[in-house]
Amino acid sequence: MRAVTGRIIDGKAIAAEIRAEVAERVHRLARRGVVPGFVDLLIGDDAASATYVRMKNKAAAEAGMQAFDRVLPATAPSSEALDIIEALNGDHHVHGVIVQSPLPAESPIDIFELQRAIAPSKDVDGLHPENQGLLALGRPRFVPATPAGVAELLRRSGIEVEGRHVVVVGRSSLVGRPLSILLSLKGPGLNATVTLCHTGTKDLAEETRRADVLVVAAGRAGAVTADMVKPGAAVIDVGTNRTDEGLVGDVAFEEVREVAGAITPVPGGVGPMTVAMLLANTVTAAELAAGS
DSSP states (O other): OOOOOSEEOOHHHHHHHHHHHHHHHHHHHHTTTOOOEEEEEEESOOHHHHHHHHHHHHHHHHTTOEEEEEEEOTTOOHHHHHHHHHHHHTOTTOOEEEEOSSOOTTOOOOHHHHHHHSOGGGOTTSOSHHHHHHHHTTOOSSOOHHHHHHHHHHHHTTOOOTTSEEEEEOOOTTTHHHHHHHHHSSSTTOOOEEEEEOTTOSOHHHHHTTOSEEEEOOSSTTOBOGGGSOTTOEEEEOOOEEETTEEEOSBOHHHHTTTOSEEOOSSSSHHHHHHHHHHHHHHHHHHHHTTO
């Protein structure tokens, strides 16, 4: 068996710390008669999405929060979804409204239309144009949960980001683009020099080999191999790809861990952080609504 040279970053353990902190904040709100809660709008019957919603709901319940889901068929018109969102926007017991993505291929709905309809103060996914704009301006209200989770994972793992070169692979509005903005902001655990790579990048390996911290959200199993990583770099794998061998990331873990100074596994790395940061965003929304 080959020796493991890279430190394994335990996302489960760090997420557990955050969830314990969230539970304490929930407890403080409960003493004031406020129970934080969110609602997931699930369109269609995708098994992976349904599993993820159940996971979020279970984590919320363990933290003393309320979580519910509303389900529509895959072919439901946007008017039905918008009616649900409007009702949730006006419900003071609901502090977070989430549209589970991706929508089914057969859905006639543009998910951006639904995200834009959510009240910005309840957009705990951080995907409303107003919240995306606040992040870009350096005044974030809600940061999307996965980018927030990556930043917190780096900070709590003791991985230096300030003044370092971070390369992010993938420019989605869910992960890559907001993460590149977040890590470039001034603040504790941030203030990096960030390069954002994507399908138009001419020589991806040349860019990734410059990274002190490499974050991979490419959406393709094994997209980053050992020869693409600077020795000693921290590698954060955001990918989740279902294969015959099970769940794997976007990084060729077995070979990259021989080069990296620290690396996240899949599963057990970024995934638990995403759920934890969603809970943290919801508690923040409840605190803001309660005037605290």
